[in-house]
Amino acid sequence: MKNLRNFCIIAHIDHGKSTLADRLIEFTNTVQKRDMMNQLLDDMDLERERGITIKSHAIQMQYPKDGEIYTFNLIDTPGHVDFSYEVSRSIAACEGALLIVDASQGIEAQTISNLYLAINHDLEIIPVLNKIDLPGAMPEEVSDQIIDLIGCKKEDIIHASGKEGIGIQDILDAVVTRIPAPKGNPEEPLQALIFDSTFNSYRGIEVIFRVYNGEIRKGDRVKFMNTGKEYFADEIGTLGLEQEPKSIIKTGDVGYLISGIKEAKEVKVGDTITHVANPCKSAIQGFEEVKPMVFAGIYPVETSEFEDLRDAMEKLQLNDASLVWEPETSMALGFGFRCGFLGMLHMEIVQERLEREFDMTVITTVPSVKFKVLTTANEELWVSAPSDLPEPNLINIIEEPYIKAQIITKSEYTGVIMSLCMDKRGILINQIYLTTDRVELTFDMPLSEVVFDFFDRLKTISRGYASLDYEYKGYEPGNMVKLDIMLNGEKVDALSAIVHRDKAYDWGKRLCEKLRELLPRQQFEIAIQAAIGQKIIARETVKALRKDVLAKCYGGDISRKRKLLEKQKKGKKRMRQVGNVEIPQEAFMAVLKLD
Incomplete structure (x- = not known):
């Protein structure tokens, strides 16, 4: 155990986590030269294209130092705010963290929020100043920001460049000397934390875990404490680039477990594994059910493809357990699914994966959040689709979810960002100057205002300099109403x-x-x-196409013309009662892009 080191990498999006992980893997010869490629741990095409990590990955490396071989378990974490629960579980599985800061951009919002997560779990923080080879790098200024933030000494900060391979040796040495070996008692009953899971179409769900106490052997009968399910450990092992089966995994180590689990719902990130015969006293703290924040309807373009879409959703859920869905019907769009996502990025990714991996073209309805409705009969309802909302006379209070948003920006954009947040019904809570030209603004805002286009507009008005991080705060009463659109008196849900x-x-x-x-x-x-x-608040009219019935009247009395026009008017009126309006696809799409 004394030669084991478990650590993760935390950083803001695009500060070079995955590139640095590549260099560490290369330096420790974990992967053959011919198997090496950029962003090695990001195995989805989508991750490579967008340059983001969507799923966290773990890999084991060996590093010789002073005549001893050290085993490193590196966990690469996602940087985006949507996946912060996954990041918190990865952090809980480690004793140390590399805090990576881009030397040209400085500290940003996610850097701070992930750092606080790491400090709350008592992790040893190793600050790394990345991209020092860039012409726009400001090592002195950014070093001062890091010192202000975590209170370390200047010589503790390692200067590195993932692209050029500078400072990699220093980082590996620092991992050995500064990060403590795992604590834990090999004699106690098994207690292990699940921090990730992946789906293999031949073998079911592969559970990735970290052992805190005790040990697990191949063939053991194990139990997942929060779901109460029991399984046999058919295969266990450690994670290189390929899986390496072992007969035993001891205290402090990270490994995988395969036991033929077919349903993604049975494996929850944050759950505790223990033995059935000799269970541990308590589960590991911090487990939460994943809560979807944004809801939208997903419908097939052709109604005949509904079953194909259901299959695609089920397969996608095996890879992404945080996706929640249930069938729903709509008068206008036919059969489809009501889906819950962690945030807008998650929603985009799901939509793109449906199109790429399953060739499904889908329509997504306007994203909304979950509202809590107290009716006049003192019932409590949860409403995630406008069609589920009761009539206004039956509603007592509608509560909406609020978030606490932290925005870090250059001080010159403070004014425009404040007015954007006020426009979105935000309340300014705090304003702190981190340095002379960087400000941290804290707002309380309704989530429903943030899900639509807030992030895009924030980036636009700050020229890309503002970074946003938010955490869920709770429900507060709001003056919400259901807005219906009617065509010829018929509601379009x-x-x-x-x-x-x-x-x-x-x-x-x-x-x-x-x-x-x-x-x-x-x-x-x-x-x-x-x-x-019942109250109409806006109206527009699409005029009818009319045949020129007066073409044959030239000269003569006005009453002849009026008679023909009246006859046409009556016909149009009768037609309007029986005619129905088809809404083209573009109309739904345009409503989504209203801003």
């Missing part, structure tokens, strides 16, 4: 939304105007209305 009363008029007016442009003209007049309950 796929276009309705739950919005704040102050914004409902503006939202309804813009929606009606947009639809007027997009709906094709019919033989009869179409009324497009936005309504709250």
Whole structure:
């Protein structure tokens, strides 16, 4: 155990985590030269293309120092705020962390939030200043920022470049000398933490865990404490680039377990593994069910592809246990699924993976959040789709989820960012100057305002300099109403939304105007209305296509012309009662891109 080191890499998006992990793997000869490629641990095409880590990965390396061989378990973590629960479990499986900061960009919001997670778990932090070879690098200024943040000495900061391979030896030496060996008692009953899982189509779910106390042997009967399920450990082993089967995994080590589990729902990140015969006294602290934050309907473009979409969703859920879905129907779009996502990036990724991996073209409805409704009969309802919201006369209070948002930006953009947040119903809680030209702003904001386009607009007005991190705060009462869109008096459920009363008029007016442009003209007049309950708040009209019935009248009395026009008007009126309006695909898409 004294030669074991478990550590993870934490950083903001695009500060060079995966590149640095590549260099560490290369330096310790963990992977043959011919198998080496960039972003080795990111095995999805999507991760490579976008340059982001979506799933955390673990790999074991051997490093000789002073005549002894040390075993390193490196865990690469995602950097995006949507996956912060996964990051917290990866951190719980380690004793130390490499804190990577880009020398040209300085400290950003995720750096701070992940650092606090690591400090709360008492991890040893090794600060690394990455990308020092860039012409725009500011090693002195950024070093001062790191010293202010974690209170280390200047000589503790390692200067490195993942691209050029500078400082890699120093990092490996620091891991040996500064990060403590795992603590744990080999004599106690087995207690292990699940911090990741992957799906293998031949062997079921592979569970990746870290042993805290005791040991696990091949063939043991084990139990997952939070789900209560029992399994046989058919195969266990450690994680190189390929899996290496072992007969025993001891205290402090990281390994994988295969026991033919078929359902992703049975394996929960953060759960505790123990023996059935000799269980440990308590589960490891910090386990949470993954809570989806953003909800949207996903529908197949062709209604006949519904079953194919169901298969695709089931397969996708095996790889991504944080995706939650249930079937739902819509009058306008037919059969589809109501899906819960961790955030907007997660939603984009799921949509893209459906298109790439399963060739499914899908329509996504307007994203919304989960509201808590207290009815007049004192019942508590959870509403994630506008169609589930009761009538206004049955509602007592609607509560909406709030988040605490931390925005770090250059001081020159403070004004525009404040006005954006105020516009999104945010309340300024705190404002701290980290350095002379970097400000940290803290806002309380409703999540429903953030899910739509907040992040894009924040990046636009700050020219890419602002970084956002948020944590879930709880529910607070809000003046929310359901906005319905009606065509010829018929409600179109796929276009309705739950919005704040102050914004409902503006939202309804813009929606009606947009639809007027997009709906094709019919033989009869179409009324497009936005309504709250029974009250119409906005209206636009698509004029009817009319045949020129006066073409044959030249000269003569006006009464002849009027008679023909009246006859046409009656026909149009009758047609409007029986005619129905088809909504083209583009109309749904445009509503999503309303801003």
